Amino acid sequence: MSEVMERRRPAAAGTPMLEVRNLEAWYGESHVLHGVNLEVHEGEVVTLLGRNGAGKTTTLRAVMGLVGRRSGSIRFRGQEVINERPDRVARMGIAYCPEERGIFASLDVTENLLLPPVVQEGGLDLDTIYRLFPNLKERARSQGTKLSGGEQQMLAIARILRTGAKLLLLDEPSEGLAPVIVQQIGHTIQELKSRGFTVLLVEQNFRFAQTVADRHYIMEHGRVVDMVRNEDLAASMDRLHEYLGV
Amino acid sequence: MAENLLLQALSGLASASSLFLVAAGLTVIFGVTRIVNFAHGSLYMLGAYLAWTLVTALPRGPLGFWGGVLGAALLVGLIGVLVEVLLLRRIYRAPELFQLLATFGVVLIVQDLALLVWGPQDLLGPRAPGLRGSVEILGLRFPLYDLFLIAVGPAVLGLLLLLFHRTRWGTLVRAATQDREMVGALGVNQRLLFTSVFFLGACLAGLGGALQLPRESVNLHMDLAIIVEAFVVVVVGGLGSLVGAFLAALLIGELHAFGILVFPRITLVLVFLVMAVVLVLRPHGLLGRPPEAPPAGAGGAEPPLRPAPPALRRLGAAALAAAVLLPPFADAYALSVLTEMAIFVLFAASLHFIMGPGGMASFGHAAYFGLGAYAAALLAKWAAAPMAAGLLLAPFAAGLFGLLFGWFCVRLSGVYAAMLTLAFAQIAWSVAFQWVEVTGGDNGILGVWPDAWAADPLAYYYLTLAFCLGATLLLRRVLHAPFGYALRAQRDSPLRAEALGVDAFQVRWLAFSLAALAAGIAGGFFAYAKGSVFPTALSIPRSVDALLMVLLGGVRTLSGPIVGAIAFTGLQEQLMRLVELWRLALGAVIVALVLFFPQGLAGAARAAYERRHGPAGA
Numbered sequence: 040m041s042e043v044m045e046r047r048r049p050a051a052a053g054t055p056m057l058e059v060r061n062l063e064a065w066y067g068e069s070h071v072l073h074g075v076n077l078e079v080h081e082g083e084v085v086t087l088l089g090r091n092g093a094g095k096t097t098t099l100r101a102v103m104g105l106v107g108r109r110s111g112s113i114r115f116r117g118q119e120v121i122n123e124r125p126d127r128v129a130r131m132g133i134a135y136c137p138e139e140r141g142i143f144a145s146l147d148v149t150e151n152l153l154l155p156p157v158v159q160e161g162g163l164d165l166d167t168i169y170r171l172f173p174n175l176k177e178r179a180r181s182q183g184t185k186l187s188g189g190e191q192q193m194l195a196i197a198r199i200l201r202t203g204a205k206l207l208l209l210d211e212p213s214e215g216l217a218p219v220i221v222q223q224i225g226h227t228i229q230e231l232k233s234r235g236f237t238v239l240l241v242e243q244n245f246r247f248a249q250t251v252a253d254r255h256y257i258m259e260h261g262r263v264v265d266m267v268r269n270e271d272l273a274a275s276m277d278r279l280h281e282y283l284g285v
Numbered sequence: 286m287a288e289n290l291l292l293q294a295l296s297g298l299a300s301a302s303s304l305f306l307v308a309a310g311l312t313v314i315f316g317v318t319r320i321v322n323f324a325h326g327s328l329y330m331l332g333a334y335l336a337w338t339l340v341t342a343l344p345r346g347p348l349g350f351w352g353g354v355l356g357a358a359l360l361v362g363l364i365g366v367l368v369e370v371l372l373l374r375r376i377y378r379a380p381e382l383f384q385l386l387a388t389f390g391v392v393l394i395v396q397d398l399a400l401l402v403w404g405p406q407d408l409l410g411p412r413a414p415g416l417r418g419s420v421e422i423l424g425l426r427f428p429l430y431d432l433f434l435i436a437v438g439p440a441v442l443g444l445l446l447l448l449f450h451r452t453r454w455g456t457l458v459r460a461a462t463q464d465r466e467m468v469g470a471l472g473v474n475q476r477l478l479f480t481s482v483f484f485l486g487a488c489l490a491g492l493g494g495a496l497q498l499p500r501e502s503v504n505l506h507m508d509l510a511i512i513v514e515a516f517v518v519v520v521v522g523g524l525g526s527l528v529g530a531f532l533a534a535l536l537i538g539e540l541h542a543f544g545i546l547v548f549p550r551i552t553l554v555l556v557f558l559v560m561a562v563v564l565v566l567r568p569h570g571l572l573g574r575p576p577e578a579p580p581a582g583a584g585g586a587e588p589p590l591r592p593a594p595p596a597l598r599r600l601g602a603a604a605l606a607a608a609v610l611l612p613p614f615a616d617a618y619a620l621s622v623l624t625e626m627a628i629f630v631l632f633a634a635s636l637h638f639i640m641g642p643g644g645m646a647s648f649g650h651a652a653y654f655g656l657g658a659y660a661a662a663l664l665a666k667w668a669a670a671p672m673a674a675g676l677l678l679a680p681f682a683a684g685l686f687g688l689l690f691g692w693f694c695v696r697l698s699g700v701y702a703a704m705l706t707l708a709f710a711q712i713a714w715s716v717a718f719q720w721v722e723v724t725g726g727d728n729g730i731l732g733v734w735p736d737a738w739a740a741d742p743l744a745y746y747y748l749t750l751a752f753c754l755g756a757t758l759l760l761r762r763v764l765h766a767p768f769g770y771a772l773r774a775q776r777d778s779p780l781r782a783e784a785l786g787v788d789a790f791q792v793r794w795l796a797f798s799l800a801a802l803a804a805g806i807a808g809g810f811f812a813y814a815k816g817s818v819f820p821t822a823l824s825i826p827r828s829v830d831a832l833l834m835v836l837l838g839g840v841r842t843l844s845g846p847i848v849g850a851i852a853f854t855g856l857q858e859q860l861m862r863l864v865e866l867w868r869l870a871l872g873a874v875i876v877a878l879v880l881f882f883p884q885g886l887a888g889a890a891r892a893a894y895e896r897r898h899g900p901a902g903a
């Protein structure tokens with residue numbers, strides 16, 4: 040683990056892998072994002088923190104192209120993707136694991152795992168995935184929804200590792216899970232980081248967030264209102280508590 | 286006797302096969318795209334016509350025949366792709382009723398195109414080479430071809446199950462059936478997937494039609510006949526379930542085969558009754574599952590009802606003044622059109638009452654219109670009752686049936702509710718159509734003329750205007766009363782409304798019956814205006830008329846149905862007078878309406894008004 044920490048890179052270098060500028064988004068008539076700005080550099084783990092309804096999920100969905108209408112700019116490796124369909128965004132190398140996990144009930148574990156098309160070289164192979172998530176191997180033939188909550192979460196993460204996508208958008212992977220499982224997911228994220236994945240992580244669980252992330256963005260009312268580096272966390276505690284209302 | 290029953294059962298199985306092919310296509314398409322494709326029956330009909338053309342054009346012999354049948358199925362698949370790419374792809378996010386309506390527009394278009402290409406006469410195809418004869422079963426002769434058809438159903442089911450469970454494409458389809466958004470987010474091109482699913486579904490329909498060639502003549506009525514049965518099969522089996530569709534097709538096929546022996550007059554009623562019973566016991570069909578999650582982006586919050594802006598009120602007042610003051614100068618034809626408009630305004634307003642503020646879908650509202658018309662006409666015919674009695678009985682009868690049918694219908698929502706209302710309307714239609722002794726069947730009831738005091742067209746017009754407009758305004762009044770609040774509250778959030786003490790079921794039931802009653806008033810006046818009643822008064826096209834009026838006007842505004850009824854009556858009148866192919870024109874109008882004016886005319890006008898003046902009524 041200490042080795043992982045040492046490999047952390049400075050956040051400011053080079054073009055960001057993901058650069059979001061003035062992102063606005065709507066669900067039907069309701070205006071949900073009012074100009075989100077953030078950037079994620081290659082190899083970083085960055086969290087989006089904020090109260091319920093702040094717009095964290097919507098930010099991830101907007102990046103994937105899953106909201107009704109959006110404006111502003113979303114650049115992935117320098118390329119504008121604001122007008123792309125979800126499947127095109129996925130094929131460019133951004134993978135999404137939604138809050139509700141999106142496991143297909145009528146498919147078994149292997150089918151769920153093999154569903155996403157491979158988009159680039161360099162994805163993990165099935166053996167590595169099963170080594171990371173041994174539970175999934177045991178349950179390979181179970182129906183997707185017969186899995187426990189933790190297993191579903193692992194499956195949802197596991198299936199996007201095969202595709203070769205290097206930027207992972209994870210929405211509250213720790214939600215509703217027992218502490219042991221949360222810990223296991225934390226290890227997984229660190230392992231992914233050490234393998235060169237870049238992660239944008241939505242979290243409510245602040246304690247969990249600080250064990251895995253390099254930087255934290257704070258969202259409020261559809262905007263990013265602050266950014267804190269993990270190493271400055273202790274100094275910024277009061278501010279954070281105020282934002283998050285904990 | 287036992288042999289006879291066996292043969293009857295076998296012939297039921299043979300018809301079940303084609304029914305299953307069509308229903309399988311319908312259910313597969315629904316599973317992935319969430320669209321109930323009304324035009325699926327048209328694809329079936331095209332399959333039969335194209336097979337006729339190919340088989341008669343190709344050299345005789347097995348190769349020509351089977352090549353023609355398969356070629357027709359593939360061609361229909363391509364036509365399906367065309368429909369998907371040009372039309373459906375643009376409306377995947379539209380409300381369900383819009384989708385149903387758009388595909389009904391395709392039905393109309395295909396009907397006229399088929400008429401143009403193949404003419405109005407029935408076409409007879411050749412018999413299948415190698416399967417011409419019959420076999421002897423328990424001493425009775427049974428057509429070999431039917432035996433072949435019996436095998437086709439399970440064979441196709443098996444192939445489809447293999448396709449869906451053993452191929453990557455099948456895995457993608459099953460995943461998209463559950464959550465198409467997630468499939469897209471994982472990098473699968475949904476457009477290709479949807480188009481390919483539509484191709485498969487259309488091929489199945491085309492194959493079903495083509496395989497009928499040796500059994501029955503090809504004609505222009507095949508589309509609606511099969512689609513209504515396929516709906517029943519799919520809904521009874523559970524939307525999206527292949528095995529369910531197979532079981533239901535067997536059930537319906539057998540029901541037909543034996544129904545003819547037992548109740549030759551009411552086979553249709555029997556079929557729809559079974560469907561109603563299944564839906565009440567299992568609201569999602571035999572093997573259907575409730576949807577996992579509502580499709581994202583569908584629907585959206587309804588805007589509150591707002592009082593009419595002053596400009597609209599002035600316009601309404603002017604229209605009313607014109608409706609009262611101008612008719613004395615109108616000729617007989619214009620008067621009959623105006624009378625019809627007044628009737629349809631009420632008819633449309635009554636449907637809007639449950640659809641808009643009530644949030645319920647009805648695809649069979651003509652049932653209550655027709656029941657009103659029949660009640661009035663039957664009383665006039667069998668009791669020689671005065672007109673007033675007939676006009677009084679009409680809403681009473683329609684309201685009563687509204688209570689009865691509504692008790693079933695308001696339990697369901699979305700497509701299932703639309704299908705059940707359609708089923709009840711078809712029951713009413715088939716009784717009017719088949720019970721010849723009482724209703725006169727297809728010949729209808731003639732000689733339903735107004736009493737002497739209202740015999741003058743102008744007098745009858747004013748009478749109609751007074752009652753229909755009065756009832757329309759009463760419906761509007763109800764919407765702004767506490768009952769109206771409860772109705773809208775249960776539409777927006779049944780749970781929250783119940784928490785506030787609103788009995789959602791009762792409110793919906795009452796609203797449904799009230800709408801039926803109002804439609805009955807319109808129906809009564811319609812009977813006396815025309816002097817006759819025919820089963821068309823409660824047919825599917827009549828129900829679609831009502832839907833069109835509401836959607837043409839716009840479902841979200843109160844003046845929508847009024848504008849829509851007037852526009853639609855005028856439009857249809859002109860189309861039928863001026864254009865030979867009025868179905869084609871009407872179909873094109875429907876499709877254009879759904880594509881370009883999803884808010885309807887009144888909605889578009891309101892939006893334009895608000896762009897200039899800010900929110901109306903604010």
Ligand SMILES: Nc1ncnc2c1ncn2[C@@H]1O[C@H](COP(=O)(O)OP(=O)(O)OP(=O)(O)O)[C@@H](O)[C@H]1O
Pocket residue numbers: 066069071089090091092093094095096097098138243582
């Ligand atoms: N499908 C939707 N339609 C309309 N409004 C929505 C929809 N989804 C979310 N919203 C609204 O958008 C805002 C932001 O929601 P979002 O889900 O992005 O919040 P979040 O930060 O992820 O919250 P949580 O921590 O509860 O997951 C909320 O006010 C919510 O009510």
Ligand SMILES: [Mg+2]
Pocket residue numbers: 095096097138
């Ligand atoms: Mg969220």
